[in-house]
Amino acid sequence: MKPHTLSILVENRAGVLSRVTGLFSRRGFNIESLAVGPCEEPDMSRITIVVIGDDEKIEQVMKQLNKLIDVIKVSDLTDSERVERELALIKVTAELGTTRAEIMQIASIFRTQIVDVGAKTLILQVIGDKNKIDALEKLLRQYGIKEFVRTGTVGILRGSKTVTSGK
Amino acid sequence: MKTGAKILVESLQREGTEIIFGYPGGVVLPIYDELYDSSLRHILVRHEQAAAHAADGYARASGRVGVCLATSGPGACNLVTGIATAYMDSVPIVALTGQVPTNLLGNDAFQESDITGITMPITKHNYLVKNAGELSRVVQEAFYIAGTGRQGPVLVDIPKDVSTGLADDVKLPEKVTLRGYNPTYRGHKRQIEKALDLLGHAERPLIYAGGGIIASNASPELVEFAQLASIPVTTTLMGIGCIPCHHPLNLGMLGMHGTEYANFAVTECDLIIAIGARFDDRVTGKLETFAPHAKIIHIDIDPAEIGKNKRVDVPIVGDVKAVLQDLLTLMKKRDAHEIWLKKIRHWKQHHPLKCPTNGALHPQYIIRTLSDLVKDKAVIVSEVGQNQMWTAQHFCFHNPRTWITSGGLGTMGYGLPAAMGAHFARPDVPVFDIAGDGSIQMNIQEFGTIASNQIPVKVVILNNMYLGMVRQWQELFFDRRYSYTELPAVDFVKIANAYGIDGMRVESPDEVLPALQASLDCDGPFVMDFRIEREENVFPMVPAGAAINEMIGGHPRI
Known part of the structure; x- marks a missing residue:
């Protein structure tokens, strides 16, 4: 059982996302993370889904995804060289004159951006893979995280290989 | 310009529809008005569930796409069991439903139900049509999707203002192309060669024939293949009829209420050729003990069925008729597996199905x-x-x-x-x-x-x-x-x-x-x-979760 990153190219139509996610829930898969957005083809969208399961189960879910009429292509990026990123926004308690300096130091080590400075809070924007964001969250917890917002993972193959419709 | 309702009826006729099973209601009134003087035959059922089953029965008996029609809300919901039935058995039907007008969608309007949402897991595909201009294309696609590849039900949901809305005729393509839907019909050559190699070495081969053979009209090819290779055939519940009952190679049904000899054959064979079948739990019993000595060749048009339940040695994705034709072309006639066939004849003789005769009505x-x-x-x-x-x-x-x-x-x-x-x-x-x-x-x-x-x-x-x-x-x-x-x-x-x-x-x-x-x-x-005799049982029977050769109500094993 390991996380698999699936890149799914779909028709950009109403209801496609629920067809895809419905298939996961009905076949007993928990989606770890989900990201959807437009892609290089104007009438298609790309969905990146991270799901945990053994190889056989993942193969079955990919075959089932391929059966959906609105799914154009499904690829498992897991065993390929790839870049994966998430983005998180973290609103952390940072009173002036107390912990603010410490937090800003951590922010700099993690190469995050401070995107909002309030009287009692800072908002940090961090981009990285899952582990980096988990690590930062853990570190900041002691200062008091007021709100934590995180996107799903997006992934792309390194080099010239692509996950496209092949047209 | 034509109304959506007229476009719908013309589209159905273009697809060769001769009969619709349906039940009228509020939002399908424009469609029913169009049917009133159309040459399309309509059968008024007494409950929408029956309309879906009737379309399904028509499709199974004819091999053509069946059509049913219901109104929105309760009408559409009543189709659900029928659509799910067709989905599970891969039966091509097109279910047409009325829907509330588009401006009321999502409004909890009278007799509104989200039927495309409800039927998502039980249709091969479904559509909510948003304007009359796309109706003819959607109907064409619906019939194409329902009737090709692994067949199944497709639902088309038509809001009332789409039926009454006006649109010009749309020029439709001769052949539908959908970039997300390209079924594989021809089997992979190398896989077919591997299958032939396994067939050449098998001593106790067995064909496990499913509903896919009926769906692809491949019965003649199946029988020819079985005869040429001298392989006995057991059929699933859905595969019954693909080989005549009295054919010497036919072992009848396998599985929970299968014949003893079919289940014995599964347990002792050294090669299974699964054709258009899906290793359902009612067939396999305890999976680990299903065909324990056998290598498996699995031929199916749906790649998702291959390896789903049971590890397969040679997968062949393709239309079973096309694959069987290729096998027949490449295969050489081989000597009968005399020892194996003799064993099977022995089982058939000593373990027939029982038909009680004691004067009661059985x-x-x-x-x-x-x-x-x-x-x-x-x-x-x-x-x-x-x-x-x-x-x-x-x-x-x-x-x-x-x-x-x-x-x-x-x-x-x-x-x-x-x-x-x-x-x-x-x-x-x-x-x-x-x-x-x-x-x-x-x-x-x-x-x-x-x-x-x-x-x-x-x-x-x-x-x-x-x-x-x-x-x-x-x-x-x-x-x-x-x-x-x-x-x-x-x-x-x-x-x-x-x-x-x-x-x-x-x-x-x-x-x-x-x-x-x-x-x-x-x-x-x-x-x-x-x-009938009130407490008559169906025997033999494999208790749920048991190995399929562990039957009750059979004959003592000789």
Whole structure:
């Protein structure tokens, strides 16, 4: 059982996302993370889904995804060289004159951006893979995280290989 | 400019639709108005579930796409069981539903239900049409998707303002192309060669033939392949009819209520050629002990079925007819597996299906009598439960598409409406619905449809005043605690008569043949109420979770 990153190219139509996610829930898969957005083809969208399961189960879910009429292509990026990123926004308690300096130091080590400075809070924007964001969250917890917002993972193959419709 | 309703009816006719099973209602009024003077035949059912089953029965008996039509909300929801039934058995139907006008969508309007959302897991695909201009293209795609690849139901939801809206004719392509849908029809050459290699080395091969053979009209190829390679054939419930019952290589059905010899053969074979079958739990029993000595070749049009339940040695994705044709071209005739075939003949001789004869009215006898009477000149539809299993076991099927039953979903109430649909596909032969007293009452209102349209369905009710299959499980596995499975006596002949249908009650074996003959002599529908031995069981039986050679109710193993 390991996380698999699936890149799914779909028709950009109403209801496609629920067809895809419905298939996961009905076949007993928990989606770890989900990201959807437009892609290089104007009438298609790309969905990146991270799901945990053994190889056989993942193969079955990919075959089932391929059966959906609105799914154009499904690829498992897991065993390929790839870049994966998430983005998180973290609103952390940072009173002036107390912990603010410490937090800003951590922010700099993690190469995050401070995107909002309030009287009692800072908002940090961090981009990285899952582990980096988990690590930062853990570190900041002691200062008091007021709100934590995180996107799903997006992934792309390194080099010239692509996950496209092949047209 | 034409209305959406007119475009819809013209589109259906362009797809070759000759009959629709449906039920009117508020938002489909424009469509029904268009049907009023159309040449499309419409059969008014008494409940929308029956419309879906009738379209399904029509599709199974004819091999064409069946069509049903219902209004929004409750009408659409009533189709759901029928659509799910078709989905589980890969039956091509197009279900048309009315929907509230687009400006009210999502508004909890009167008789609104999100039927595309509801049917997402039980359709091959579905559409919510947003304007009249796209209707003809959607209908064309719906028929194409339903009837190609692994077939299945497609739903088209049509808001009222789309039916009344105006649009110009759209030029449609000759052939539908969908970039997300490209079924594989031809098997991979290298895989076919690997399969031939395994076939060449097998000593105890067995064909496990499923409904995919019927769906792809591949029965002639299957029989030729079995004969040329000298391989015995066992069929699933859905595959019955793909090889004639009396063919020396036919072992009958395998699985939970399969024949002893079929299940023995599975357990002892060294090669299984699974064709258009999906290793369902009712077939395999305990998976680990299913075909423990066998290598497996699996031929199926749906790649998702291959390796789903059982590890496969040689997967071949393709239309089973095309793959069998390729195999036949490349295969050399080989010597009969004489030792293996001899063993199978021995099993067949010593472990036949039992047909009790003690003077009481036994259902097996009724089925065999019917089988002898109609021979290959009938379509047999069943309900679900004991009636279904007795028919599958004891009726001798000669041809594909003459056995119509709800396999995957196991839908009680399927038989009567499916038999109505089957009649319109095969008006040349009598259609029998083999029912239990439980399942017939799940859609008994369709007596109204067969009466008013004089649809000559012959209903055989095997009446034991129990929900027989559940009672059998209670007897065997719940210490005879018959919890809510006893049904009070119903006079089905009186019910039939109330609808204007002739009928007959039968209480002893010597009345069986005359009653069946009377049903054939009657031009219209006919209902027979057979008061059978109440606690008759379906045997042999593999208890749930057991290995399939561990049957109860069979013969002592010799």
